[in-house]
Amino acid sequence: MPSDIQASVLHGARDLRVEARQLPEPASDEVQVAVQMTGLCGSDLHYFRHFRNGTIEVREPLTLGHESAGVVVAVGQNDSSASSLKVGDRVALEVGLPCEVCDLCRGGRYNLCRGMSFRSSAKAFPHAQGTLQDRINHPARWCHKLPETLSLEYGALVEPLSVAIHARNRAALKSGSTVLVLGAGAVGLLCAAVSKVAGAKTVVIADILEERVKFAVDNGFADVAFTVPTSNPRPESVEDKLAYAQDLAEKLKSLKAREGADAVGEVNATKPGGKIMIIGMGMPVQTLPIMAASLKEVDLVGVFRYANAYREAIELLASRNPVLPDLLKLVTHRFRGLDDVPHAFETAAKVKDEKGNLVIKVMVDMTQ
Structure with missing residues (x-):
């Protein structure tokens, strides 16, 4: 029989109820999960x-949230895919459901x-409702069991960590490479750590906010910090933008890699044969010095979410790899319960x- 639950629902800009x-009840191939930890994402x-x-x-009321972990509270009865999970198991939720x-x-x-x-995305209609609700039914095959050594907060970080792992797999860099990460938000920090x-x-991290890059180096996410200087006035023409980017690239290259980085997000700072990784949501239209990219045979590599990365992310977290910084340091703010979700978003x-x-990372805790 259906059961009553509570959900945080977005009805308009900043209008959460x-x-x-x-x-x-969960379908035969589903489990029902009590969602207990959800990290808030940029999307x-x-x-x-x-x-x-x-x-x-958004075309209909939408529940947000997709970086989540919880506890299985019910299991579908007639499907073998659910047999590996049982009530009480702790799982990280992979919320994108492909065909x-x-x-x-x-x-x-x-x-x-x-x-x-994809849960909490308005791209498909009807929208796939997100995880900021008491419980959800989710296909068992997209629920990844967590080892006992990992907390549910780590479980909620598996989703953004999978983005970084997918980016690393797409980059396919050799050991000993130099990496420049532009942007020291949660995903940038995870990409640096991975x-x-x-x-x-050498991992160089750059951001316009000095406190972010200092956080990255102080906590072992990167080796070198670079605060991007702001230009006043802001460059408007294509020529001014390219000149600013060239000047910035020279400053970045002078830090650790005279020839440039093997993987980066800016052409001028990339060494010949290197890769430009496009990760996350930046400006929808950007200026690219295509001739420089061509002469240096730079590869432009897009990264969209992740594929086949959840299990690897969980194994990495459980490995206690000494090179991996403590990812829980990313969680700078914690809120409790659905009533506190608007404050969490603000x-x-x-x-x-x-x-x-x-x-850096805001977490909503719904444990009882």
Whole structure:
């Protein structure tokens, strides 16, 4: 029989309400999960602030949240895929559900599936409701069991960590490479950390906020910090933008890698034969010095979410690899319960909180 649950529901920009819903029993291939930890993501924040994410508009009330872990409270009865999970198991939720039959899915690139239904995204309609609710029914095969050594907060970090692991796999860099990460938010910090684990010789991290890059180096996420100088006036023409980028690249290269980095997000700072990794959501239209990219045979590599990375992320967290920094240090702010979700989002929208503390990752705790 259906049961009553509570959910945080977005009705408009900054209009979050706690509402009652009915949740049916899990289908034969599903488990029912009590969601207990959810990290807030940049895409969630876009929906919260603008009721849209880029060109994707919300067309019906939407529950946000997709970086989640919880506890299995019910199991579908008639499907073997659910047999490996039992009530009481702690799981990290992989919330993107591909069609699993198209060429991309069969080729292992299910993150690019045109039929993808992703919780908390308004791209598909009806929208796939997110995880900021008491319980959800979710296909058992997309629930990844957590070892006893990992807390549910680590479980919620598996999702953004999988983005970094997928980026590393797409980069396919050799051990001893130099990596430059532009942006020291949560995903940038995770990409830096994963690069170190993968054997990067030097990881340089750059951001316009000095406190972020200092946090990265002080806590072992990167080796070298670089604060990006702001230009006043801001460059507007293509020529001015390229000149600013060239000057910035020379400053970056002077830090550790005279010839440039093996993997980076900017052409001029990339060494010949290197790679430009496009990770996360930046400006939708950017200026690219295509001739420089061509002459240096730079590869432009896109990264969208992740595929086949969850299990590897869980194994990395459980390994206690000494090179991996303590990822829980990313969680700078914690809130409790659905009633506190609006405050959690307002905090996530800030660079620093009311006390001047750096905001990196905000976590919502719904444990009883």
